[in-house]
Amino acid sequence: MNPTKSLAASVLVVAALGAGAGTAYAEPPLAPPPGAEAVSDAIWPDNPSKQSAFDALAAEAAVGWNNGGAQGALIGLGVGVGVGCLTIFPNFIAGCILGGVIGAGAGAMNGIKDSNPKVLPAFDKFLATP
Numbered sequence: 001m002n003p004t005k006s007l008a009a010s011v012l013v014v015a016a017l018g019a020g021a022g023t024a025y026a027e028p029p030l031a032p033p034p035g036a037e038a039v040s041d042a043i044w045p046d047n048p049s050k051q052s053a054f055d056a057l058a059a060e061a062a063v064g065w066n067n068g069g070a071q072g073a074l075i076g077l078g079v080g081v082g083v084g085c086l087t088i089f090p091n092f093i094a095g096c097i098l099g100g101v102i103g104a105g106a107g108a109m110n111g112i113k114d115s116n117p118k119v120l121p122a123f124d125k126f127l128a129t130p
Helices: 003-023 036-043 050-087 092-115 119-128
Strands: none
Touching: 050 092, 050 119, 092 119
16 A cells, blocks of 8 residues: 555544544433432441542552652562563564563552551542442
């Protein structure tokens, strides 16, 4: 296939995807039935709302990130890049990138968790909140 045809095909695909995404819309969410909040409050009186549980989780994660999450992410990044570059030798560039991403994510999670022990209870509360 010559470059002109492949370029034209690529432009048409991108234009079609852009037109489809630009014309899509979502309907507004349905209102909850009256009294729905009262039932959940009667069953679980001590549970906060999902939004307040998420806000508490985000606040605890921010404290953990500020206290050592960034350092954990950097250590994980270094280890992940080293392991990825060595283990996937024929395609070492992809191995380095993939290892770095996975290592940085795991290091950040460990750094946040180890720096603030209140993160895991806040995460459990967020998952348990209806």
